[in-house]
Amino acid sequence: MAVTMVGGNSFDLIHSLFDPVHSMASQIASEFTEATYSLYVSSLIYVGLVLFGITIIISLCAQYLIWRLSKGHVAVFE
């Protein structure tokens, strides 16, 4: 939401950090209430699915990392 308000919501690929950007979350936020036909709605929900997939993969990696590290600790103390 914060990015939606300040990011600029441009549809171009960015070439520098000073260009307006559009994040996946801000695309859903800004266009969902304007989506008039079902393919549009479905596409936006698909964007949500991709976003969900990315966060799941990242948190799975984080959990695996924590598990690996804590396992190492246990081995040291045993």
Place this chain on the structure above:
Amino acid sequence: MVTQHSAAERRHYQFRRATERLAGAGMVLCTAVTVFFLFMILGYVIYNGASAIDWNFLTGLPLPPGESGGGIANALVGSVLVVACAVLIAMPIGLGAAIFVNEFPSARLGRTVRFMAEVLTGVPSIVVGLFAYALVVRPMGSFSGLSGSIAYAFIMVPIILITSHEAFRLVPPSLREASLALGVPKWRTILGVVLPVSRTALLTGAVLAFSRALGEAAPMLFTAFGNPFWNLNLGKPIATVPMLIYTYATGPYDDWHQKAWAASFVLMMVVLVTSVMTRAFLRGKSHE
């Protein structure tokens, strides 16, 4: 006799002193930056928002753009209503799951649930909003406060689960064993010993979840939707403060921007007062 250090040793010592100073200065700098931005945000919101707050702002309804005055009373009441309903939904689920995870540690399902909760806390709130839209709004056929509560509940459940689980882990095993040794059944031990002992930490977790949800605008876009009029019916679209801030801040009118600042100020104060009051209440309890 004075110990003689070689030039190399002295240089090594000086190098280590310098590294230590540098690391220390770095940490102080990072802390200062964090605190600076916290006060920057607080100060900026107070500077821009406090001046627009009057009785009418807190008790009035939004007026059409162009007319001066008007307030956010409906959004304030709506936010409290939606979030309170979400707490009612999320608290039993989160607490129950936390009890299961803690009391049956050998169950594979319990560990999986805890793992899933940690993954769920990372899910973007907009995705939660989409989910609540597909789950509640589509079948019901209209935006509603209830769907907003369900979306907030999805955000709250993993937070309540994790904080409650951590609270239960801190209960001394001797208390539990003492209860079991008296022949008290397991369910009675949980209700009579584990829950009362950890009640302050449970309340802290609930307040954390409450504050987190109260400021969340993204799930409200497609669920509670917003409403310029009075509405206390959770089956109808309802105004919430974060949603109002989003609409007003991205809107084209100066008056709206001013109101968005003021609403941010009110929201911030509500969260601040809630957490301060909980702390004071808990401190009072712990002295009993």
